[in-house]
Amino acid sequence: MSPRSSTQDPWWVKTLVLSLVAVFLGLILVLPLVSVFAEALRQGLGPALEAMSTPDAIASIKLTLLTAAVAVPFNIVFGVAAAWAVAKHEFWGKSLLISLIDVPFSVSPVVAGLIYVLIFGSHGWFGSWLIDHNIKIIFAVPGIMLATLFVTFPFVARELIPLMQEQGVDEEEAAASMGAGGWMTLWRVTTPNIRWGLLYGVLLCNARAMGEFGAVSVVSGHIRGLTNTMPLHVEILYNEYDFVGAFSVAALLCLLSILTLILKGLLEMLQPQVRRAGH
Amino acid sequence: MSSTTLSTAGQDRQPRGAKTLFRRRSAIAGFGLSLGVTVSLLSLVVLIPLSAVILKASGQSFSEFLQAGFSARALGAYRLSFGAAFVAAAVNAVFGVLTAWALVRYEFPGKSIINGLVDLPFALPTAVAGIALAALYSPNGWVGQYLEMAGIKAAYTPLGVVIALTFIGLPFVVRTIEPVLRDLSADVEEAAASLGAGRLSIIGRVILPALGPAWLTGFALSFARGVGEYGSVIFIAGNMPFKSEIAPLLIVIQLEQFNYQAASTIAVVMLSASFAMLLVINAIQAWARKRSA
Amino acid sequence: MTISIRSVEKQFARYPALRGVSLEVQPGELLALLGPSGSGKTTLLRIIAGLEFPEAGQVAFDDQDVTFASAAVRKVGFVFQQYALFRHMTVAKNIAFGLDVRKAKDRPARAEINRRVEDLLGLVELGGLGGRYPAQLSGGQRQRVALARALAVSPQVLLLDEPFGALDATVRKSLRKELRRIHNATGVTTIFVTHDQEEALDLADRVAILNQGSIEQVGTPQEVYDQPASAFVCSFVGETNRFDGAVSGGRFVCGSVSLAVDCADGPKTAFVRPHDLVVAPEGFEAKIVRVTAQGPVIQIEAQTASDQRIEISLARQEAGSIAVGQTLRLAARKVHLFDPAD
Numbered sequence: 001m002s003p004r005s006s007t008q009d010p011w012w013v014k015t016l017v018l019s020l021v022a023v024f025l026g027l028i029l030v031l032p033l034v035s036v037f038a039e040a041l042r043q044g045l046g047p048a049l050e051a052m053s054t055p056d057a058i059a060s061i062k063l064t065l066l067t068a069a070v071a072v073p074f075n076i077v078f079g080v081a082a083a084w085a086v087a088k089h090e091f092w093g094k095s096l097l098i099s100l101i102d103v104p105f106s107v108s109p110v111v112a113g114l115i116y117v118l119i120f121g122s123h124g125w126f127g128s129w130l131i132d133h134n135i136k137i138i139f140a141v142p143g144i145m146l147a148t149l150f151v152t153f154p155f156v157a158r159e160l161i162p163l164m165q166e167q168g169v170d171e172e173e174a175a176a177s178m179g180a181g182g183w184m185t186l187w188r189v190t191t192p193n194i195r196w197g198l199l200y201g202v203l204l205c206n207a208r209a210m211g212e213f214g215a216v217s218v219v220s221g222h223i224r225g226l227t228n229t230m231p232l233h234v235e236i237l238y239n240e241y242d243f244v245g246a247f248s249v250a251a252l253l254c255l256l257s258i259l260t261l262i263l264k265g266l267l268e269m270l271q272p273q274v275r276r277a278g279h
Numbered sequence: 280m281s282s283t284t285l286s287t288a289g290q291d292r293q294p295r296g297a298k299t300l301f302r303r304r305s306a307i308a309g310f311g312l313s314l315g316v317t318v319s320l321l322s323l324v325v326l327i328p329l330s331a332v333i334l335k336a337s338g339q340s341f342s343e344f345l346q347a348g349f350s351a352r353a354l355g356a357y358r359l360s361f362g363a364a365f366v367a368a369a370v371n372a373v374f375g376v377l378t379a380w381a382l383v384r385y386e387f388p389g390k391s392i393i394n395g396l397v398d399l400p401f402a403l404p405t406a407v408a409g410i411a412l413a414a415l416y417s418p419n420g421w422v423g424q425y426l427e428m429a430g431i432k433a434a435y436t437p438l439g440v441v442i443a444l445t446f447i448g449l450p451f452v453v454r455t456i457e458p459v460l461r462d463l464s465a466d467v468e469e470a471a472a473s474l475g476a477g478r479l480s481i482i483g484r485v486i487l488p489a490l491g492p493a494w495l496t497g498f499a500l501s502f503a504r505g506v507g508e509y510g511s512v513i514f515i516a517g518n519m520p521f522k523s524e525i526a527p528l529l530i531v532i533q534l535e536q537f538n539y540q541a542a543s544t545i546a547v548v549m550l551s552a553s554f555a556m557l558l559v560i561n562a563i564q565a566w567a568r569k570r571s572a
Numbered sequence: 573m574t575i576s577i578r579s580v581e582k583q584f585a586r587y588p589a590l591r592g593v594s595l596e597v598q599p600g601e602l603l604a605l606l607g608p609s610g611s612g613k614t615t616l617l618r619i620i621a622g623l624e625f626p627e628a629g630q631v632a633f634d635d636q637d638v639t640f641a642s643a644a645v646r647k648v649g650f651v652f653q654q655y656a657l658f659r660h661m662t663v664a665k666n667i668a669f670g671l672d673v674r675k676a677k678d679r680p681a682r683a684e685i686n687r688r689v690e691d692l693l694g695l696v697e698l699g700g701l702g703g704r705y706p707a708q709l710s711g712g713q714r715q716r717v718a719l720a721r722a723l724a725v726s727p728q729v730l731l732l733d734e735p736f737g738a739l740d741a742t743v744r745k746s747l748r749k750e751l752r753r754i755h756n757a758t759g760v761t762t763i764f765v766t767h768d769q770e771e772a773l774d775l776a777d778r779v780a781i782l783n784q785g786s787i788e789q790v791g792t793p794q795e796v797y798d799q800p801a802s803a804f805v806c807s808f809v810g811e812t813n814r815f816d817g818a819v820s821g822g823r824f825v826c827g828s829v830s831l832a833v834d835c836a837d838g839p840k841t842a843f844v845r846p847h848d849l850v851v852a853p854e855g856f857e858a859k860i861v862r863v864t865a866q867g868p869v870i871q872i873e874a875q876t877a878s879d880q881r882i883e884i885s886l887a888r889q890e891a892g893s894i895a896v897g898q899t900l901r902l903a904a905r906k907v908h909l910f911d912p913a914d
Contacts, residue, residue, distance in 0.1 A: 009384070009478070010478075014385055017377055017380060017381055017385070018381055018385065018387060020374070020377055021374070021377050021378050021381045021393075024374040024377075024378070025378065025393065025396065025397075027422065028442075028445055028446050028449060029396050029397075029399050029400075029446070029449070030396065031415055031421060031422065032408060032411035032412050032415055032446070033396075033399065033403075033411070035411050035414055035415050035420075035421060036407060036410075036411045039411075039414055077316070077320075078316070078317065078320050078321075080313075081312075081313040081314075081316035081317050081320075082313070082316075082317040082321075084309060084313040085310060085313040085314040085317050086317075088305075088307045088310075089304075089305050089307065089310045089313075089314075090304075090305070091310075091314065097317070097318075097321075099557075099561075100321060100325070100326065101317075101321060102557075103325055103326075103329070104325055106503055106507075106553040106554065106556070106557050107329070107507065107550065107553060108506070108507025108508070108509065108526075108527050108530075108546075108549055108553070109507065109508075109509055109510070109527070110507070110509050110527035110528075110530050110531055110546075111332065111507070111527075111530065111546045111549065111550060114332060114530060114534060114542055114543065114546055115328040115329055115331050115332050116328060117534065117539070118328075118331040118332055118335050118539060118543065119327075119328055119331050121539075123537070123539060124331075125331065146324070149324050150324055150325060150328070153321075153324060153325060169307060170652050170654060170656035171656050171657075171658055171659075172307045173306050173307065173623050173643070173650070173652070173656065174650065174652060174656040174657075174658075174721075175658075175669070175673070176306045176307055176308070176622075176623070176642070176643045176644060177306075177621055177622070177623065177643040177644075177648060177649070177650040177722075178644075178649075178669055178670030178673065178721070178722075178724075178725055179643075179644040179645075179647075179670055179673055179674065179725065180644070180669070180670075180673040181308060181644070181673075182307070182308025182309035182312075183309075184673050185307070185308065186309070188658075188669075188673070189658055192658075192659075192660040193659065193660065204401065204402075207401070207402045210404070211402075211403065211404025211405065211406075211407070212404070213404060213405045213406040213409075213509065213510030214405065214508075214509035214510050214527065217509075217510075217531075218531060218534065230404070231404045231405075231406040231407070231510070232406075234404075234406050234407060234410065235406055235410075238410050238514065243414075246410060247410065247411075247414075250404075250406075250407040250410060250411070253403070253404045253407050254403065254407060257399065257402035257403045257404070257407075258402075260402045261395045261396070261398055261399065261402050262395070264395075264398065264402075265391070265394070265395045304625060306618075306621075306622060306623040306624070306642070306643050308642075
């Protein structure tokens with residue numbers, strides 16, 4: 001959309017606005033991003049690569065990938081089920097359900113960790129039962145998974161619900177009238193229509209699952225090589241004043257989020273209708 | 280699937296109620312299964328665990344509740360969390376609207392990169408943001424050294440908290456305002472111009488009022504996110520009790536000392552604040568919908 | 573197949589969509605459900621299809637109760653107002669869908685399906701377009717694909733929801749003929765919903781007229797036009813002049829309008845079709861306001877002495893020389909009288 005003469009800002013306004021935006025975004029977004037790489041490479045590429053390949057770092061990368069590998073499929077199942085129920089059917093209490101799905105976004109990540117400690121921790125609801133049966137959830141991998149599930153909970157659902165509501169029920173009804181069952185309709189009629197929105201939700205869910213810090217740090221117990229995800233490993237190295245190590249692992253996470261942003265940008269360019277204010 | 284119920288005449292019509300619940304209600308299959316999956320997962324992962332914190336906090340007398348939830352240290356932490364989040368949201372409200380304006384109205388080199396970068400806080404792990412900001416704004420950092428020369432301490436002070444929360448909250452404001460600004464047709468502005476309005480009064484009397492609800496929503500979202508933020512803040516905050524200790528950190532500290540009740544109490548206070556803000560945001564959006572309808 | 577709808581009731585949120593509707597549809601019939609928007613005609617069609625389910629009443633196909641049977645088991649073909657074509661499938665895939673989704677043991681062989689698709693493409697005159705996607709077709713072509721897709725499963729009944737609603741006037745007319753031709757070729761019982769009375773009268777064997785969730789009249793196009801059962805039907809089907817007045821001593825009087833009728837005394841609403849008004853020396857007076865010649869017919873807009881606007885259609889030779897400002901004396905060949913409560 002090209003601005004028209006009567007609504008065009010004078011050159012000095014444009015310059016002023018762009019300069020302010022440039023300075024602000026530079027200080028808040030660009031410099032921090034650049035500084036991560038600068039700090040990581042302070043002693044050259046060698047030490048940075050080394051820091052990324054210590055056994056603890058590798059263990060943290062593996063755990064992070066595992067966490068995302070659990071959270072993303074879970075999120076897809078929940079998101080599709082929720083969107084199918086909400087967008088394709090009418091029922092009482094629907095808007096309440098939609099609000100409840102969004103609840104994890106308005107809960108502090110620390111509280112997200114706390115609630116699982118209260119339930120599965122040694123003093124929690126199931127604490128003594130779990131100890132008796134020798135099952136560890138808190139300060140162990142299952143706790144990390146649960147906390148991640150909580151913080152990523154709404155991602156796919158909130159992409160799919162508005163998308164599927166907008167698409168309506170005509171195609172699904174047409175499929176039903178021709179004898180297609182529920183799974184057949186979902187797979188052959190609905191999925192092709194929602195795949196880009198689904199991918200968008202997955203992308204955001206994946207980024208959050210790999211990067212979650214607050215919730216995971218509460219339930220992890222910070223056991224090196226066992227319960228440290230990449231962000232937790234960054235914290236430990238940083239607190240030990242191993243800045244090159246901390247920033248090297250951080251740089252890896254940065255690359256991951258830049259990749260996420262590029263894929264997200266491509267998706268928005270190819271499928272403009274998927275764009276929504278995300279979280 | 281076909282029911283054999285016969286009700287041919289109006290007088291023996293079945294009452295709506297228990298029976299209709301189990302009847303086929305929709306032509307599209309899978310309602311029971313999908314709603315069942317949705318409600319069970321929501322309950323197991325979100326609702327039941329959240330109720331644990333409320334139960335824990337309510338298992339004490341009211342004076343104990345006040346003592347744990349509103350001690351001087353807790354009050355200091357709330358003041359910092361809410362205060363810094365408010366200031367950061369206000370900063371974002373100003374620069375967010377400028378950024379959105381630049382993205383929608385101007386063409387400039389590197390626009391698509393800037394557009395992508397605005398979402399960085401959504402994609403970047405908060406801990407990474409935290410250490411990067413701490414390094415940048417510490418007294419010997421790239422920016423911190425100049426601030427130091429000007430006598431401003433950023434890192435390890437409440438100002439540092441504001442900086443981190445500004446980073447976290449920026450995309451909420453930009454991405455809420457942007458679509459509204461895009462939809463604001465140039466016609467309206469041209470109409471105002473043709474009626475003799477100057478540029479400033481067009482902005483002040485036509486554009487900003489139209490942006491109002493989105494602006495408030497963006498502000499509220501940014502504020503709400505900032506209040507609960509943890510990862511990006513703790514590295515730059517200094518974490519001194521009463522001074523630079525945020526509320527989520529206080530929860531973690533109580534937890535590490537096995538003060539589950541105190542941790543839960545502070546969590547409940549913060550949850551109440553979050554839900555109150557959620558209500559406010561919904562109210563703003565309902566108002567905006569009503570206004571634009 | 574005979575479709576029987578017995579005392580069907582359906583409620584939406586707060587307002588009733590259908591209040592006790594009963595209707596029999598004969599095998600091989602082409603029936604129109606005609607009514608204004610909100611009259612419940614689409615809801616009735618969707619209940620027949622198994623896309624909605626009634627709160628009370630029964631739907632039977634050949635005396636077999638299907639009230640709560642799923643759409644899948646009813647073997648109906650449904651054509652949606654906005655076509656509801658699968659965007660990501662080609663035309664051929666769209667048409668084959670109903671056969672493709674059958675269980676392996678009921679599914680025809682691939683070659684059989686392809687032949688059926690080709691036949692149907694030929695039937696709706698879209699031969700050679702099987703490889704296109706819906707987005708590459710015009711509105712009228714999409715409608716034909718939707719029709720072919722609905723027919724692919726050899727339905728016992730074909731249901732169409734405002735089939736021509738989204739098309740422009742010329743395409744509408746040609747598709748109307750097409751539907752009649754396809755109906756004659758397949759002989760399948762067909763029900764279509766429309767709010768366009770001309771379309772209903774032109775196309776259907778019988779018309780069911782709905783108003784506010786009830787059926788006002790069912791009959792052939794000629795019956796509903798010539799013998800309307802209610803004031804609503806009379807004013808909804810065809811052009812008409814309405815007069816609110818009273819009958820006294822064999823004459824209906826409304827202001828300066830006076831018509832000879834055969835009816836007991838009392839307040840009445842009278843309807844006179846424009847072509848039922850004739851020039852008569854002893855008739856009531858009306859002053860001509862506007863004259864338009866449409867082919868063999870002259871349309872006249874006139875004003876009675878009591879300031880009511882009326883419309884008159886006269887055959888050209890009958891009209892003679894007519895000009896604006898002239899006063900005509902008019903009588904009615906036929907008057908439809910109803911109680912004013914309607």
